[in-house]
Amino acid sequence: MRLRITSWNINSIRIRLDLLARVVRHCRPDVLCLQETKVENGRFPRHEVAALGLPHMFLHGQKSWHGVATLARLPLRDCEAVGWCDVEDCRHTICFLPGDIELHNLYIPAGGDIPDPEVNPKFRHKLEMLAALTDYFAARRGDGARLILVGDLNIAPLPTDVWNHRALLKVVSHTPVEVEALTRLQRAYDFVDAVRTRIPPEEKVFTWWSYRARDWRKSNRGRRLDHIWLSPALAPYLREVEVWAEARGLERPSDHVPVTAELELPESWFDAAV
């Protein structure tokens, strides 16, 4: 059974329905995890999304900011919105896919401009959410779950995940304290970074380019902020990944591009689910 999963920070779903259709056509996701939908559940364009072949959805949105949505070709079950750090923000959901696959869709706080938790509450919130997730996954380490964690994690961990490692060491998204926090989260559950199993760490990979560049392609000052992580139980079944960078050059783009992973899973997992 082939399963394609795409993660994309759409930066407002309501103004990008045409682009969403293009992403669905290009990436052919069985499950599409969106971040920054920027819309309350009651105003989410359900019919338009269902018409794209993704009729099953779990929405966790709020007015103006943040918001995640998991959209699927196949039924979702046991869906849950998760809150951390006593904040009402809509940043995390868990849904189960056929085959007992536990899918986490995450939008980690960007963290503001100043990389100091003492003076910048947004940066503190970012580190605290990462620490809370680390505790949560550390407590489950080795449980053998078929688990996928995707989303805009707002951190570029490797030197080759940014256009200039030295220039970005003091820029939020690539500071050592953030990279360490993300690495701790990854190691807490032995997550496998799907993209980096296919693209060697010497090679630059970006999933985000600022709107502020005159020419995103020419300056190419990107960062890899969007990730697909697999639990040890799922990692052996990864077949391919794609970062659709060309999506950044489409009309009225998001500043993030979609990341897709394709898994080839044992049929028996799905027989058992029936």
Next chain:
DNA sequence: ATGGTAGGTATCCTA
């Protein structure tokens, strides 16, 4: 070194 753009919303906040 600085400021640059985009989206939601209705004034500036967030990214």
